[in-house]
Amino acid sequence: MRINLTSVLVDDQEKALRFYTEVLGFVKKHDVPIGEDRWLTVVSPQEPDGVELVLEPSSHPAVKPFKDALVADGIPFTAFAVDDVKAEYERLRDLGVRFTQEPTDMGTVTTAVLDDTCGNLIQIAHVAG
Template sequence: MKMYIKSVMVEDQQKALEFYTETLGFKIKHNIPMGEHSWITLVSADEPDGVELALEPNQYPAARKLQDSLMEDGIPWTAFGVDDIHSEVQRLEEKGVSFTQPPMKAGDATMAVFDDTCGNLIQLIELHA
């Protein structure tokens, strides 16, 4: 089975689109207007045919409550893998991204957590061989 879509709930799709493309470097795969909102999916510039990240509007009250609870408890919504976490953290900090957890080694991985400005904490993970 192939994974096709991974979703992240966002407060404002246009703000999220700007952050995820201009700051993080994702590329737009689909941006289809659907009334008040759009079907927006992004892909990694390194894997244009890889898993798509959907920017889902958090209009459903239960989804919004979950998003708020995760943020309040400091739990990341999702994680993105990187090859060099220290370089990636430095690159993102230079773009104004706020990290709630600096790089921290944990077993065979190093992790960091940042605020995506759209209602989520996102974890970066570098796996060590």
């Protein structure tokens, strides 16, 4: 068994696609219209056949209170691995990305938390070793 897909719940798929590709650097893999929404996935350019991130519409009534509670408590919805958290933080900050947590060294892991502009906090992390 392996992970093939994972999702992030987004308020606006087109806005999310721009942010996740143009800012974070992912690559669009699938974009299939499904009624009012789309089956929209992105992948890492380093692993184009790897795990796909679904930019999932957040129209279900349970989603907004869930996302609002996570953001209010400062809890990231998901995490992405980076080689250098401080360098990625600076790159993204220079692109106008808002961070709720600056790079923080926690021993074997360094993390930072950003706002994805689509209702989520996302952690970037590097594990030493």
